[in-house]
Amino acid sequence: MRLRRATPADLDFLVELYTDEDVRPFLAAGRDYDRNSVLERLAQDPQAGALLVIELEGEPAGAMAWELLYRRSRIVHVSGIAVHPRFRGRRLADEAARLLQHHLIRELGFHRIELEIYGFNERAQRHAERSGFVREGVKRKAYARDGGWVDGVLYGLVAEDLDEPR
Numbered sequence: 680m681r682l683r684r685a686t687p688a689d690l691d692f693l694v695e696l697y698t699d700e701d702v703r704p705f706l707a708a709g710r711d712y713d714r715n716s717v718l719e720r721l722a723q724d725p726q727a728g729a730l731l732v733i734e735l736e737g738e739p740a741g742a743m744a745w746e747l748l749y750r751r752s753r754i755v756h757v758s759g760i761a762v763h764p765r766f767r768g769r770r771l772a773d774e775a776a777r778l779l780q781h782h783l784i785r786e787l788g789f790h791r792i793e794l795e796i797y798g799f800n801e802r803a804q805r806h807a808e809r810s811g812f813v814r815e816g817v818k819r820k821a822y823a824r825d826g827g828w829v830d831g832v833l834y835g836l837v838a839e840d841l842d843e844p845r
Contacts, residue, residue, distance in 0.1 A: 798830030
């Protein structure tokens, strides 16, 4: 498995992934995932973040993204973690998250990674905890979604967490 920066050649895969009926309900409701929106993300300043493709044996299997939140405090936010339904059940997201954590903290020098998950997305919460993120709190009824309000569950990982055995 490897992570690589997404390119325009990945556009069809990314749009298919992010609009899949089993993936879309768990992604941020306020973000668009159509072709133009994904193309805009591909053109993002590499110092401010990246849309990444998870590859397994040379085949795109999923995606994730990171973006700079606070340069001075070296904090980034991770989002859009999705594995294509054909590749589910192999814990690819866990391994990909650990690769991304190492890259962001050890190679790029960030200190803290933040992640927020909808309260109803228990599968993603289990993934976050398996991959080393620490649950830090809940933003109660923070987001309007499907005619109601949903919680946002906050997770963080700091550089020192990578030094602790898992």
